[in-house]
Amino acid sequence: MPPKRQREQPESAEATSNATVGRSGEGQRGDYLTTAQGVRLPDTDHSLKAGPRGPSLMEDFHLREKITHFDHERIPERVVHARGAAAHGTFRAHGNASSVTKAGFLERGRETPVFVRFSTVLGSRGSADTVRDVRGFAVKFYTDEGNFDLVGNNMPVFFIQDGIKFPDVIHAGKPHPDREIPQAQTAHDTFWDFVSLHTEATHHVMWAMSDRGIPRSYRTMEGFGVHTFRLVNAEGETSLVKFHWKPVAGVHSLVWEEAQIAAGVDPDFHRRDMADGIDAGAPLEYELGMQVMPDSEDEMFEGIDLLDPTKIVPEELAEVQLVGRLTLDRNPTNYFAETEQVAFHTGNLVPGIEVTDDPLMQARLFSYLDTQLTRLGGPNFTQLPINCPHAAVNDNLRDGMHQTLIHQGQAPYLPNSVDDALPTTATEAEGAYVHRPIEVSGPKIRANPVSFDDHFSQATLFWKSLSRIEKIHEIEAFTFELGKCFSQTIQARVLQSLAQVDAELCAAVAEGLGLPAPLGTPAEDVTPSAALSQIPPGPGPIAGRIIGVVATSAADLGGIGKLRRVVEAQGAILRVLAPAGGTLKRGRGLQPVARTFLTARSIEFDAMVVADGTAGLHDIKLTILLQEMFRHCKAIGAWGDGRQVLTDAGIDVDAPGIVLADEVAKPFSAELVKSVGLHRVWERAEHVMND
Numbered sequence: 001m002p003p004k005r006q007r008e009q010p011e012s013a014e015a016t017s018n019a020t021v022g023r024s025g026e027g028q029r030g031d032y033l034t035t036a037q038g039v040r041l042p043d044t045d046h047s048l049k050a051g052p053r054g055p056s057l058m059e060d061f062h063l064r065e066k067i068t069h070f071d072h073e074r075i076p077e078r079v080v081h082a083r084g085a086a087a088h089g090t091f092r093a094h095g096n097a098s099s100v101t102k103a104g105f106l107e108r109g110r111e112t113p114v115f116v117r118f119s120t121v122l123g124s125r126g127s128a129d130t131v132r133d134v135r136g137f138a139v140k141f142y143t144d145e146g147n148f149d150l151v152g153n154n155m156p157v158f159f160i161q162d163g164i165k166f167p168d169v170i171h172a173g174k175p176h177p178d179r180e181i182p183q184a185q186t187a188h189d190t191f192w193d194f195v196s197l198h199t200e201a202t203h204h205v206m207w208a209m210s211d212r213g214i215p216r217s218y219r220t221m222e223g224f225g226v227h228t229f230r231l232v233n234a235e236g237e238t239s240l241v242k243f244h245w246k247p248v249a250g251v252h253s254l255v256w257e258e259a260q261i262a263a264g265v266d267p268d269f270h271r272r273d274m275a276d277g278i279d280a281g282a283p284l285e286y287e288l289g290m291q292v293m294p295d296s297e298d299e300m301f302e303g304i305d306l307l308d309p310t311k312i313v314p315e316e317l318a319e320v321q322l323v324g325r326l327t328l329d330r331n332p333t334n335y336f337a338e339t340e341q342v343a344f345h346t347g348n349l350v351p352g353i354e355v356t357d358d359p360l361m362q363a364r365l366f367s368y369l370d371t372q373l374t375r376l377g378g379p380n381f382t383q384l385p386i387n388c389p390h391a392a393v394n395d396n397l398r399d400g401m402h403q404t405l406i407h408q409g410q411a412p413y414l415p416n417s418v419d420d421a422l423p424t425t426a427t428e429a430e431g432a433y434v435h436r437p438i439e440v441s442g443p444k445i446r447a448n449p450v451s452f453d454d455h456f457s458q459a460t461l462f463w464k465s466l467s468r469i470e471k472i473h474e475i476e477a478f479t480f481e482l483g484k485c486f487s488q489t490i491q492a493r494v495l496q497s498l499a500q501v502d503a504e505l506c507a508a509v510a511e512g513l514g515l516p517a518p519l520g521t522p523a524e525d526v527t528p529s530a531a532l533s534q535i536p537p538g539p540g541p542i543a544g545r546i547i548g549v550v551a552t553s554a555a556d557l558g559g560i561g562k563l564r565r566v567v568e569a570q571g572a573i574l575r576v577l578a579p580a581g582g583t584l585k586r587g588r589g590l591q592p593v594a595r596t597f598l599t600a601r602s603i604e605f606d607a608m609v610v611a612d613g614t615a616g617l618h619d620i621k622l623t624i625l626l627q628e629m630f631r632h633c634k635a636i637g638a639w640g641d642g643r644q645v646l647t648d649a650g651i652d653v654d655a656p657g658i659v660l661a662d663e664v665a666k667p668f669s670a671e672l673v674k675s676v677g678l679h680r681v682w683e684r685a686e687h688v689m690n691d
C-alpha cells in the first residue's frame, strides 16, 4: 500500500521563496480532488448540463480542462527505441580506473545514482518486447560533476560506419511506408535490401541474427558503448577505451519459438521480468568493463581501426577490466514522468571522458539534443525531474517553452558587472570540462578511410567463435528473415555477402531458401574469440529466474515448501501452477497458486517441476506447456508420482536435463538449481531436432 499522503500544510514563507515556487515537483498535494488551478471539485463524473437531459454547458471549466488535458496526454514517441523500460539504481566504482581517467564517479568507493532505460530499436511504443532486434542499454549517471550518459546497445558494433546513413538504415528497417507493416521486425525486403547494398552492415547482422537478438532478460544482456572513447587522467595522459557492461547473471537468450510465443502471449515479457525481479528482491547487476588501448596517432590497435564502429577489439587482444558495479534495484514510480521523459545524449560527458572522431559518434552528438526538442516540446527538458542533474546547475540559459524555474537577477550573460559578476567560469583544476587540444587537419572530403573497407573479416570472426548450437540458431534466423523477403534478387544479394563470411553458413541458408550458394573468399586467418559465444562454461547465479511447480491440493506441499526455501534463498522465484486458482491446502501445508493452466504459458518459466501426488493429472494446456519447455531445452523435473505426469504429457524422461527423484532432498534441488544456472540443457537440442 502506498503511504497515505499528508493533508497539506500551509506553505511557509521560506518554501514559497524557493526558485521552484508552487508544486515543487510534487505530483499530488492535499487529499481533495481539484482542478489544475487548485479549485476543489464536488463531482468529476457528471458534466454541467442544462437539466439532466440537456446539452453540456460551455461554462463547465472542469469538463473542458479534463478533456483538453487528456487530448494532449501523448507526446511523440522516440523515432527509434520507442519501446523501453527502465529502473533506478546505483553505480559503485572499484577505483581501478583512476589511472586512465580523472572522472570523479570512477574514483574508489564513489557511489553514483543512475537511471537505465532498456529498449528495442525498431518497434513502436506498443510493440512486443521479445522481437528480434538490437536492445538499447542507455545509462544516465547523475555524477557530482554533471550528468554522464553512456548510450549503448547490447551489441558491440553498428550497422553503419557514418551517422549520415542513420535515417536510411532506420527507414529500411521500419515498416513499409505504404501499409505500415511489418511491425518491429527486420524480416522484410527493405531491411535486407539495405543490408545487401551496404555491406558494412554484415558484421552487425551476424549479431542481430544470433541469439543476442532475442535476450532472455535485460538482466542477462551484455551492454556496449560501441564507439571508442578517449579517456584523460589527472596527469592529462590519454587512452582509447571501449566500454562494456558484463551481466552478473551471465549472457542468455530465448529461443526463437519462445520469443514468438511471448510476443503474443506476453508482449511485456522483458519489462515485466525486470519489474518483478526488482520487486522480488533480485536486483539487476552488471560490471562496467573497459578495454584500454594506447592513444596512438593512427588510432589503430592490432590492425583494427578504433574509429570504425563496425569493428570490435577481441577480448583476447585487450582484456576487459572491471571498474565498477551497476545495481538496478528500484522500479520507476511513474512510467511517463521517468521512462518516457528521460532524455539521453551522447554529448553528456564529464571531465575525463571525451569522444573520438568516429563518424557515427560525431553524428550522434548532434542528433540526441535535437530530437528532444520535438519529443519533449522545447529546450527546457533538463528541468524535468528525471533529467535534472544532481550537480549544481547555473547555466545562463533562459526562458523557452515549459520554463519551470524562476531565475533571479538581471544579467544572464558573462562577464557581467550587475549580478555580482556571477556565475563565474571554472578552471580545469576547479572541475571545468576542458577539451584535449587534439590536432585536426585534412581536406574537406566526403569519404571514409581505406581501413573502413573491410566489411567481412570480423563477421567471419563472430561466426567462427560460435558454438554448434549457436551456429544452428544463426542459420535458422537468416533463413527465417530472408524467407520473409519477396524479392529473390535481394535474397541472392545477401547470400553474396554471406559467402564472404563463411561457406557453410552461406550454403545452409541458401539451401533453406532454395537458391544456389554463391562462392566467396572468406577471411582465413581468423582466430576465434571465446568471449563472443554465450554458452556458459559452468552454472551461473539463478537470481530472478522463475521455477514453476505443477501441483494440486493432493500434492506434496511440504516438498514444494522445501524447494521454495532453496530457490528463494538464491533470489529465484517459485510459482505454483494448479488447475484452479486460490490456495492449495493439505494438512498443515499451504501453497498459494500463482498461475492456473489457463493463465500460464511455458515462456515465463526457466524450469518446470511436477510435484509428487499429482499422478493422473491431465490437461491439454499442461501438456503443451511441458512439451514447449522440453523443446526449448529448459530444465524439467518431477518427484514421486509427478514423473507419471511427465510421461503422460509425452516427455521423454531419459532425455538430458530431466531431473527426477523420489522426494525433494538436497541432490534434487541442487541438480535443479545447477540446470537453471546453466540456462538451457543444450545437449537436449540434438535430441529435439532429431525427433
Ligand code: HDD
Pocket (backbone or CB within 6 Å): 078, 079, 080, 081, 084, 117, 118, 119, 135, 136, 137, 138, 151, 152, 153, 157, 158, 162, 163, 164, 166, 225, 226, 227, 309, 342, 343, 344, 360, 363, 364, 367, 368, 369, 371, 372
Ligand atoms: Fe541512437 C536513441 C543507442 C546510433 C539517433 N540510441 C537511442 C537510444 C539508444 C541508442 C540506446 C535510446 C535512448 C533512450 O532510452 O532514450 N544509437 C545507439 C547506439 C548507436 C546509435 C548504440 C550506435 C553506436 N542513434 C545513432 C545514430 C543516430 C542516433 C547514428 C543519428 C545520427 N538515437 C538517435 C535518436 C534517439 C536515439 C534519434 C531517438 C530518441 C532519442 O534519441 O532520444 O536521436
